Amino acid sequence: xxxxxxxxxxxxxxxxxxxxxxxxxxxxxxxxxxxxxxxxxxxxxxxxxxxxxxxxxxxxxxxxxxxxxxxxxxxxxxxxxxxxxxxxxxxxxxxxxxxxxxxxxxxxxxxxxxxxxxxxxxxxxxxxxxxxxxxxxxxxxxxxxxxxxxxxxxxxxxxxxxxxxxxxxxxxxxxxxxxxxxxxxxxxxxxxxxxxxxxxxxxxxxxxxxxxxxxxxxxxxxxxxxxxxxxxxxxxxxxxxxxxxxxxxxxxxxxx
Numbered sequence: 001x002x003x004x005x006x007x008x009x010x011x012x013x014x015x016x017x018x019x020x021x022x023x024x025x026x027x028x029x030x031x032x033x034x035x036x037x038x039x040x041x042x043x044x045x046x047x048x049x050x051x052x053x054x055x056x057x058x059x060x061x062x063x064x065x066x067x068x069x070x071x072x073x074x075x076x077x078x079x080x081x082x083x084x085x086x087x088x089x090x091x092x093x094x095x096x097x098x099x100x101x102x103x104x105x106x107x108x109x110x111x112x113x114x115x116x117x118x119x120x121x122x123x124x125x126x127x128x129x130x131x132x133x134x135x136x137x138x139x140x141x142x143x144x145x146x147x148x149x150x151x152x153x154x155x156x157x158x159x160x161x162x163x164x165x166x167x168x169x170x171x172x173x174x175x176x177x178x179x180x181x182x183x184x185x186x187x188x189x190x191x192x193x194x195x196x197x198x199x200x201x202x203x204x205x206x207x208x209x210x211x212x213x214x215x216x217x218x219x220x221x222x223x224x225x226x227x228x229x230x231x232x233x234x235x236x237x238x239x240x241x242x243x244x245x246x247x248x249x250x251x252x253x254x255x256x
């Protein structure tokens with residue numbers, strides 16, 4: 001499985017490199033995104049998080065080859081990381097060749113495989129030690145960003161079909177899906193003490209806020225305010241989760 005996982009990561013990295021260097025389909029990922037403008041898409045700098053994700057995933061694979069503790073956690077994920085790597089690289093192809101419907105189907109596989117990995121690892125940041133940085137964190141950050149990307153990809157599909165929002169204005173739609181992302185961040189902190197997932201939601205919210213501030217034409221005051229509140233909620237949630245987690249560990253140590 002570590003060989004298969006390594007190949008999955010290599011495929012993912014190669015396809016993403018080709019998307020930038022060629023680029024695939026003659027358009028960059030950013031240019032394609034600009035073809036389907038919507039208020040939920042964050043500023044371009046926000047996508048630098050992919051560099052962080054790839055570095056974390058390289059560490060995730062390196063741990064499988066050279067780590068010496070709790071490798072059974074890695075073995076539990078089965079073929080799901082390989083599936084994820086194949087889906088990631090395939091999504092790049094579908095997106096760059098403007099196969100929008102195919103792209104959302106692949107994105108759902110990408111999201112589903114990450115959820116399966118997350119569940120099989122049974123991630124909880126204040127219940128397990130030793131593998132957080134090389135196993136838990138890569139998956140948390142990756143899942144956080146793909147959660148946001150799935151919402152954005154789904155919105156793009158609707159736009160490509162000329163969806164008018166069923167009478168819902170664009171800013172209300174963007175605000176609604178951002179609220180969904182915030183709720184996901186809160187749930188992940190509550191159930192798994194996952195401050196890294198929440199941190200990604202805060203980063204995406206900051207990207208959305210930055211792009212909306214830069215756009216002086218669109219009527220987007222509602223999404224700007226929502227993005228600001230989302231950032232504050234995530235930061236407060238992270239601070240509370242860390243504080244309560246530390247206090248809980250101290251009580252546990254005292255009782256033992």
